[in-house]
Amino acid sequence: MKFFSFWRSLASFRVRIALNLKGLSPEVIDVDLMKGKQREDAYRKVNPQMLLPALVVDDGTVLFQSMAIMEYLDDVHPHPNLIPSEPLARARVRALSGIVASDSHPLIVPRVREYLEHDLKVDEAGRTKWIHNFLGAGTKALETNLASSKETGRYCQNDAITMADICLVSHAVGCNFFKYDLAPYPTVRRIVEACMQNEAFAKAHPLKQPGAPASV
């Protein structure tokens, strides 16, 4: 397998955690988003959508979209499972994941921040307000669900790590990148801290990847 990713990409981070949890070590190929490498021919041939990550499996098929890639990894490498087996639990894990991957992250990705800056001439303070607004809405939704559900345990869904934890951690790291304060969200913080004690999460952290700075 070949894993096209970049240290700063939060969607790549999600897949990197899943790969680590399952003990998979594909060849990693860097696509530097900060130099616009995702728009150059070499990567466009892999993923014409020019978004990260992409996972090329052994028959050459290119997988894209972090959620679809994690579900695929869970289908073909089911141990440990990232999606529980009971239907209502599966639905909750996928819904919590969706708060991150459909409602929050898409609003703060580079192409959106660039549109705000270059097309709408929104200054840095205005862009930060935008980012905090949508990261905040997502964080509140996560905290409300996690703090009130009897399904919540050491992790999002009881006491086993699931895709929801992966998404939650990527969200929390995004909040850190953009200095959105997580202090008012104790359940989110507690679960993120529990996850980060796991080596699969810790070594996947964006700032621990080759080429990453010491801080953002």
Place this chain on the structure above:
Amino acid sequence: MKFFSFWRSLASFRVRIALNLKGLSPEVIDVDLMKGKQREDAYRKVNPQMLLPALVVDDGTVLFQSMAIMEYLDDVHPHPNLIPSEPLARARVRALSGIVASDSHPLIVPRVREYLEHDLKVDEAGRTKWIHNFLGAGTKALETNLASSKETGRYCQNDAITMADICLVSHAVGCNFFKYDLAPYPTVRRIVEACMQNEAFAKAHPLKQPGAPASV
């Protein structure tokens, strides 16, 4: 089951198609997004995230996030299946769905359009340009994949309807709502037309729901 939805909500439209395909007829409860009913207590108690749709199953569990709800319906009512059985096919169906549900739709929902209008003071022409930019990027990504993949058949994934077709149709109807021209995307148009010949899609159309206008 109780299905909280609204005629104009594209995420509700997706779940409505899935329910129709599976022959399920839950009680439908309208939450008028145009009157802000999603922010009132009655619905906040159901879904604190104040987003549509929500599906309340018979034991009272509230399901949210359209993708998670569709996966749940497929888990418990597998005939007809909306997710194929082969892992690479599953990954492609979920990835195509993700282009719609993670990359395109989140950027044009009411809360984003309202933020552009009220917080960033973007005028109607500017908002339309924003919407067309992100609907356009999604449509191009869908067309490029669908037109070039040997997996594409009468529908997105060979000749059986999947979740990807449901997402594609919701995307196309969103394009129509916002007058984004689909003429340059023949594969997208062909598959959408094939889907709309199916009664489960046709009767789920937003403009055919109670309370909907004749056109938008």
